[in-house]
Amino acid sequence: MKIDVLTLFPEMFAPLDHSIVGRARTLGQVEMAFTNFRDFSTNKHHKVDDYPYGGGAGMLLTPQPIFDAFDAIDKKRPRVIVTTPTGRRFDQQMAEAWASEEHLIFLCGHYEGFDQRIHDELATDEVSIGDFVMTGGELAAMVMIDATVRLIPEVLGDQASHEDDSFSTGLLEYPHYTRPAEFRGLKVPDVLLSGNHAKIEAWRREQSLLRTYRRRPDLLERIELSKADKKFIES
Numbered sequence: 001m002k003i004d005v006l007t008l009f010p011e012m013f014a015p016l017d018h019s020i021v022g023r024a025r026t027l028g029q030v031e032m033a034f035t036n037f038r039d040f041s042t043n044k045h046h047k048v049d050d051y052p053y054g055g056g057a058g059m060l061l062t063p064q065p066i067f068d069a070f071d072a073i074d075k076k077r078p079r080v081i082v083t084t085p086t087g088r089r090f091d092q093q094m095a096e097a098w099a100s101e102e103h104l105i106f107l108c109g110h111y112e113g114f115d116q117r118i119h120d121e122l123a124t125d126e127v128s129i130g131d132f133v134m135t136g137g138e139l140a141a142m143v144m145i146d147a148t149v150r151l152i153p154e155v156l157g158d159q160a161s162h163e164d165d166s167f168s169t170g171l172l173e174y175p176h177y178t179r180p181a182e183f184r185g186l187k188v189p190d191v192l193l194s195g196n197h198a199k200i201e202a203w204r205r206e207q208s209l210l211r212t213y214r215r216r217p218d219l220l221e222r223i224e225l226s227k228a229d230k231k232f233i234e235s
């Protein structure tokens with residue numbers, strides 16, 4: 001997969017040089033390139049923003065630098081994602097869809113956002129990471145890139161590590177424990193030490209249901225619950 005990022009702050013993406021995304025880039029499982037669209041401004045002061053028509057606070061990113069930077073990218077039928085508070089909410093299903101794409105281009109907004117012609121002509125997707133407003137789209141793009149790249153089949157390797165992900169089952173993930181079996185008097189639930197895989201699986205499903213019921217009941221409305229699930233929740 002190739003990921004292009006158009007941004008005024010390429011240096012903000014340093015975190016993606018590390019850990020799992022960094023290793024995927026080193027191994028060539030994903031290729032990333034960063035374009036500072038200020039470099040494409042034809043304005044003598046390299047301006048990239050201007051006052052909004054119709055008045056109002058703040059500045060808008062002008063179309064010329066972004067369109068020219070976009071034109072300069074060697075495109076392979078890309079999905080073009082504009083990060084914006086006015087977008088659809090990013091979720092695991094989007095990450096899963098994007099993970100099988102050949103080419104992603106992220107357009108990161110700043111100031112008060114983009115001139116609408118950038119949205120209308122260049123974007124295939126307008127996506128937000130939540131109902132809050134940040135100073136710009138770079139952190140949002142990094143969040144989306146991280147969640148997407150980890151789903152590229154060869155990146156994490158152990159396929160099972162996706163199957164129990166929160167949200168991939170539609171529920172929040174169950175609690176996890178590792179050695180020691182007791183730490184400062186805090187014990188690992190006996191069922192996890194029992195070696196009885198059927199009981200362990202049942203316990204994990206119940207814990208996922210319980211955690212989801214308590215923290216994100218909205219998610220329960222979206223999935224098909226078995227009779228056993230419903231019985232447990234109502235108990």
Ligand SMILES: O[C@H]1NC=Nc2ccccc21
Nearest residue numbers: 084128129134136137140
């Ligand atoms: O992804 C969005 N979520 C919240 N705030 C934002 C601010 C600028 C760009 C993008 C976003």
